[in-house]
Amino acid sequence: MAKLQKSIEKREALVRATIHLVNNSGFHATPMSKIAKMANVSPATIYLYFENKQDLVNKVYLDVKSKFTEYAFQNHNKDTPVAEGFEKIWKRIADFKLKEVEEAMFLAQCDNTPMIDEASRQEGLKHLQPLLDLWHRGKQEGIIKPISDYLLYAYSINPLSFLMLMQQRGVFKIDQDGLEDAYQAAWDSIKN
């Protein structure tokens, strides 16, 4: 008898195919057969890795969210000064969205549609804890405005998503200066 040893490459191929196809057609307009074809497996094989279509997309969402937050918080140190920590994280997030365009696009779609289970959505939120911690410290130290966490998030991080969406759609191109302006605007909007 053999041990449970399903190919990790196949799973990754399935995840990549799902992201790509869902980005281009949406969840329900993407047949399992197409995902299978793009990942070079049989449709039936998907069901060895995931329970069903909903489970597939939930898992892909959590995978991508993890990858995103790991990237965003890489080298983040709980003890760095607030302003410095914020700048670092903000710029890591920008990097991620510029480099991993497909993943970022996928997250945006998941966060704005009823595509993902509520439970997985909640689970995904937890990954942002380090950023919340930073904000709380910033507020305690009086460095940033004493406002709701969601306001902080909305004004400092969320606009990035819109910028990247526009960039992806080819509406305009962001350069280093644009990025720096955007960072300044982010900081201006939340600093005390």
Add this chain to the structure above:
Amino acid sequence: MAKLQKSIEKREALVRATIHLVNNSGFHATPMSKIAKMANVSPATIYLYFENKQDLVNKVYLDVKSKFTEYAFQNHNKDTPVAEGFEKIWKRIADFKLKEVEEAMFLAQCDNTPMIDEASRQEGLKHLQPLLDLWHRGKQEGIIKPISDYLLYAYSINPLSFLMLMQQRGVFKIDQDGLEDAYQAAWDSIKN
């Protein structure tokens, strides 16, 4: 013989049903039969008002986008000072998103998925012209930062969408103070 005189109420019921169901299940997960049922018409009747499902959702999108911008720019005067015009429009947008929660949610979904035809998307963008005009004037007068229109949009208007999304999801509640803070953050991030 009768003149082309299809019931305007039926069309409106269809539009409302589409918004509601798409918000709750997504475009492709919403059958025409369900839209028909909620609007109290036969499925076949939908095809008297719209060419097909895609045409239905495109038209609903443009209807809602128009309603949104009409509301946002109501009483807007080309000659009011930039700062005042911006504040008025910003607050009208906030009002709309608070009052017309379903419509706002629907627009967010349309803007973040491949649900809408590219042509309709472009068409929808045109409605924002008055806001662009205001910004151009603001830049000429040196009142607001000389940065990309999309950056302006991202930092001053777009975060609202996120706030409202959070509010819709019951994650937190926005009050008058929160709204005022949000407006200040918006203005801080773009003013010169």
Add this chain to the structure above:
DNA sequence: TAAAAAAGAATGAACATTCATTTTTATCGT
């Protein structure tokens, strides 16, 4: 009374999932 509007049932295609087989893999005795 004739055209427009609406209806409900019928049609056919698309799709998620399952089923019956085949192929691959890892371990075993020799």
Add this chain to the structure above:
DNA sequence: ACGATAAAAATGAATGTTCATTCTTTTTTA
């Protein structure tokens, strides 16, 4: 080192359902 073999992994085809759209008939309107 080598088949042998049994479990795991993978497959392609089959199944049954769901749904957009069309067709034929009925109802409403002018």
